[in-house]
Amino acid sequence: MSNKKLFGLYLHVPYCKAKCRYCDFYSAPGARGVPQAYVDALLRELAKNTRRPDTVYFGGGTPALLSPAQVEMLLRACDPLPGAEITLEANPDVVTQETLNGFRAAGVTRISFGVQSADDTQLRRLGRTHTAAGASAALAMAQKAGFAEICGDIMLALSYYSNAEFDATLALLKNGGCTHISAYLLKIEPGTAFAKYPPDGLPTPDEAADFYLYAVRRLEQEGYRQYEISNFARPGHEGRHNLLYWNCCDYLGLGPAAHSCLDALRSYWPGDVQGFIAGTVQPQPEGDCTAEDFLLMQLRLRTGLNLPQYAARGGQLTAAQRAFMRQCVAHGYAVWQDDTFALTPEGLVVQNAILEELI
Known part of the structure; x- marks a missing residue:
């Protein structure tokens, strides 16, 4: 078992209550939670891993649709190193005080909420299923559950956007105890609902750039230092898992559409949830991690x-x-x-x- 190099585990949980209009990530309907058959498939693949991770990241989809018992089961199989960073993504409207307490007790150290905006009209336009008040309540519950690492996402340059909307969203996250904020520009991706029906009132590219630079300045003013193109953190609270990607370290991704890079070799799982559950699909090679890839990743970082x-x-x-x-x-x-x-x-x-x- 090798612990000489940093190593991360990414577990893709594709299930969602609803598909956001801008989202191009691989997902599947999951209003009733995550099927145990899917968790069993992840456990089957984790059993093949021989390295203890420094970080574990539950991404999605909506990983908070997992039950605390399922998270505990998966983390036991991951066998992370002492002091490992364990992140779980969540939508504000799928968590309760009970589930957040359970996630924390299971070993999750870092909870990440897709807040996006403090404007309810904007949230509806995006296809989000929570409200600003719901996001504020979820952040408060995360603090009560004992999470010292709380993350929030902000989308910039949305329809009819303004600096005031950004300031309101930043205030919501700051007041909610966020130690880390991801702020990124809306991008209309092929195959999304927004690609088929583009929203009105989008800013021009120059206006979007101005919103981005305003966000960088305001986040810095509030103590969130930019360390990557879209990521800002209070000093010492940078996301360790994503830094593995940007520094071209080893990581193993499990689940449909998950990617891996091990010993400079890249691979990916086909986007087939039923095939993954049945064990009829396998990771596909994607090429080498080259010096060019290193350049691309490193120039995302402020370092x-x-x-x-x-x-x-x-x-x-x-x-x-x-x-x-x-x-x-x-x-x-x-x-x-x-x-x-x-x-x-x-x-x-x-x-x-x-x-x-x-x-």
């Missing part, structure tokens, strides 16, 4: 790309790339810090364009 580490993975910058990077610095899109090239918030706004030039 940036360390060139000696990039070189150790086989990466080599051309003269044209270095010249372009110097231009980014000159225009305020990036900074050099010793041997590290890091994007500023203004650079993160146009990250895709920068990466297209660099790759």
Whole structure:
């Protein structure tokens, strides 16, 4: 059993009460909870794992549809290391004081709520099934359950958006005890309800960029330091599991549409929940984790790309790339810090364009 390298486990729980209009994640109807047959399938696959994880992440879907007993069963099978970060995603309207107490007792250390907005009209437009008052109540219950790590999501640049809506949502999360906030721009993904019926009142790309930069400033003012393009935390409360992804460490994903990267080899499970339960589908190879992947991931982080580490993975910058990077610095899109090239918030706004030039 190897504990020499950081290792994370991701358990995908695809069940949802309802499909949000912007969501393109793999999901399945789950108003009555998570079938025990699905939990048994996860247990079957966990039994094949020989490494103890530093982090465990229950993602979805809506993992809070699991019962506390099911979470306890799965965590026992995960056998995390002492002090491991154990995260569970939740929708505010599917938790109760009893279930939150149960999740905490089962070993969950970090609860993450998809709040998105403090405006009820906006929530209905998004297809969310909770209200702002319900989100506030869920955060209060999480604090009462003893969670020291509480996370909240904010969506930016929504229909008819304003800085005032962002401020109200930030206040709701801050007052609810959030130590970590994810703030990200709405993206209309193919195959979603929003792709078929685009919402009215969406901001222009320039307006969306202004909302993003406003959010970065306000979050910093309230003590949430940006450490990744969409993630902000009080110092010491950064998400350890997602940092494994961005630092190209090892992680094993289980469940339909879950991805893994082990020893620099990527794989994924087909999006087939019934096939996963039956054991008739298996992970498919997805290619190597390359130096280019490392560059892409590291430039999501405010700490940036360390060139000696990039070189150790086989990466080599051309003269044209270095010249372009110097231009980014000159225009305020990036900074050099010793041997590290890091994007500023203004650079993160146009990250895709920068990466297209660099790759």
